[in-house]
Amino acid sequence: MTGSRNFAAALARLKSAGLRPTKQRLALSKLLFEGGNRHITAEQLHVEARHQGVGVSLATVYNALHQFTETGMLREVVVDAGRSYFDTNVDEHHHLFYVDEGRLEDLPRDSVGLSDIPAAPIGCRVERVELIIRVRRAAG
Amino acid sequence: MTGSRNFAAALARLKSAGLRPTKQRLALSKLLFEGGNRHITAEQLHVEARHQGVGVSLATVYNALHQFTETGMLREVVVDAGRSYFDTNVDEHHHLFYVDEGRLEDLPRDSVGLSDIPAAPIGCRVERVELIIRVRRAAG
DNA sequence: AAAGTAGTTTAGAATTGATCTAATCTACTT
């Protein structure tokens, strides 16, 4: 188990990102990065933190998510109008989106055959190439 | 030119979608579908309509966009958190998104090599497979 | 053509996710 006292890894993560290790950031970092890949919204993370008795405001959750994203610890994924998901997997990969449930799942990069991607227009650079497969519960 | 008096095509479109041809829907239909493919937000379409002297409220623009989407005349594209784009191209294709400008461009289906797309999980059907290439103005 | 009705439009209020602000607090330095 990842005990609530084991802050060594979270501390190291924040340190190497150049972020001051505050109580809130340590707690959020542990929630996000300890226990496999996650796709989570700010609101969801806020609820989770509070359930664990971590005193953290929604504004701070937003701040932390953006800082983690800027420092490359997270990736923002947009699949749903009016809701941002944050993905703890920052490697190149794709997504399966369960429309009905609002749930995201990773698709490893090589689970899809992708070739002949158009070049970036002149004066532009490609920031990301992302495949999204939207699925819905089958009727019946 | 697509004169402001020529409502025959717009009328036919609405009729075959089973939508009552009101003044507002006719005007919006003309703006959307006459003059090439478009990627437009509700606010943008509202401004456009007003500039042309069409009396239509923002609520009605939203209503119409959703009805047009439900009846397959439009496709909603989500690339930007907190803003929906509506695409008049409903064929299978992909998108280039100019992050800096908030502008979308179509990528024809066969401009990208896509193979070995994972099957939909059991109990689900694939609603859409979509590739989004995000580009940004190159630094320098 | 008048009346009835179901569907449509609308202004404005409400909701939602996200951001901002300015005051308070805290981790680190000295």
Place this chain on the structure above:
DNA sequence: AAGTAGATTAGATCAATTCTAAACTACTTT
């Protein structure tokens, strides 16, 4: 222990969208 830059926070604000309930209009029936 004190100082300071950076962090957190409650609450205000914002922007996109949706809701509500009243007024309106296209179509049907008479």
